[in-house]
Amino acid sequence: MSEKIYTDYFFDEPAYNTHDGGYVPLEAPETVPQPLGIPSLLKPVKETATDTYYEVVAQAGETQILPGAKTKTWGYNASLLGQSIVFEEGKHIHIDLINHLPELTTFHWHGLNVPGPYVDGGCHAPVYPGETKHIDFTVNQPAATLWLHAHPCPSTAEQVWHGLAVPVIVKDKIEAQLPFPRNYGVDDIPLVLQDRKFHEDNQWDYDADYDPDGVQGPTPMINGTVNPYFDVTTQRLRLRILNGANRREWRLHFDNDLPFTQIASDGGILPEPIKFTHLMLTCAERAEIIVDFGQFKPGDEVALYSDDVAIVRFRVHEFEPDNTVLPDHLVDIDSPEVTADAPVHHVVMSGMDEEVMMDDKKFGMQRIDAKQELGHVEYWDVTNTNEMHGGMVHPYHMHGTQFLVVSRNGHEPYPNERGFKDTVGVNPGETVRLKVWFDYAGVFMYHCHIIEHEDGGMMAQLEVVDSKHPQTYKLMDHHTLMKAFAEERGIPVEKLRLAGMSSYEKMNMEM
Secondary structure (H helix, E strand, C coil): CCCCEECCCCCCHHHCHHHCCCCCCCCCCCCCCEECCCCCECCCCEECCCEEEEEEEEEEEEECCCCCCCEEEEEECCCCEECEEEEECCCEEEEEEEECCCCCECCEEECCCCCCCCCCCCCCCCECCCCEEEEEEECCCCCEEEEEECCCCCCHHHHHHHCCEEEEEEECHHHHCCCCCCCECCCEEEEEEEEECCCHHHCCCHHHHCCCCCCCCCEEEECCECCEEEEECCCEEEEEEEECCCCCCEEEEEHHHCCEEEEEECCEEEEEEEEECCEEECCCCEEEEEEECCCCCCCCEEEEEECCEEEEEEEECCCCCCCCCCCCCCCCCCCCCCCCCCCCEEEEEECCHHHCEECCECCCCCCCCEEEECCCCEEEEEEECCCHHHCCCEEEEECCCCEEEEEECCECCCCCCCCCECEEEECCCEEEEEEECCCCCEEEEEEECCHHHHHCCCEEEEEEECCCCCCCCCCCCHHHHHHHHHHHHCCCHHHCCCCCHHHHHHCCCCC
């Protein structure tokens, strides 16, 4: 492995969220340190050599996050966040999606290559209160850290803020042969990075904190834990890091710039390990890193920071020496040729606050904005035109695919962008070229993953067309969705106020 160590964050510093007018800086928690909460693994209802059966329950509850009153929260099979879900490549998965919430939700499998729109779980796949819906699919992609989160436009941001987000781990035989830590909960640890503001009686108040450019809070919350520590009992630790925040960018580094090695990005293992001292993740991005604590002794403490605030402290204990060396090459990445005469798709993300748009339009629930033939490999050029006040980095996400980053403004992508990804941060004034193909037909969304931006209309829809087996899809309409939310809340539709709709109202547009 090359000993080159990258020491910067790569993204454009003038566009960091620290320059936002509504930026909320992180504050070091003053509460007593708590053991890092590690999501348990969801147990299958049934499992065979070829099939796995799960029940995934969206539920409301209360969680002891801070001393004093419990916080009202939502989660999957838990009161907050949820239990990590494991899929094995090649297996057929059967899932009952159960909604015990007081309002409709959807179950979006972020990063999973599955048919759309119903299995994918975007806004066209509502599960109403008290309802159970069933999906099934075959896992057909490499080992990766994905995630499940709610996606009921235009209430996606609020439901994720309530706590509906959980890691999804895909395993395969190739990853199993690599010299990585993989003892879940011991040396293989998910880190879901979020931030919250706690109001009276330790409650969250989304409406009070609402910002159309993305809701932030001053308190870092890692796996639902405030001021966490983790007991290190092995020399090497694998961290599966997910930016699960609505808006915040996480600029990560350890004490004394301790180097670490990134082995995977959104869609799986990188072709080669990359060493860093600093790593920035935009919203929804994932990175798997290996940290070596071999230079430390029992009793030492090493902190992981975002900017200048410690978010997790690692307490070093006795461990067996581990001289494992990562190979220079980890996996082969399949990069198919672009289909002859295929069009180049052009996507433009523009605006800030309520004025955000995709291709000069706000999201229309029944409008198809682009089409791509199933099996075709095509370029997508994604441009961020927003340069007002230095602009902001827009994290661009596509449902139903893992793409390859070809270039940034015609230059090489960042060194850790050479594997499969589903989310990529685009700097102001920049065009990022992607190579995109789909394994399944269907209707899929593509959008900014600052979640308030997608709720506010920076989102569009793509239909992947199978010309040999044409299909039609029943797409949820805005009126039906609003009527359902209103009925569940016991109010007339005209009195319903979902935060994301303010962006449409200000621009005199309709969803």
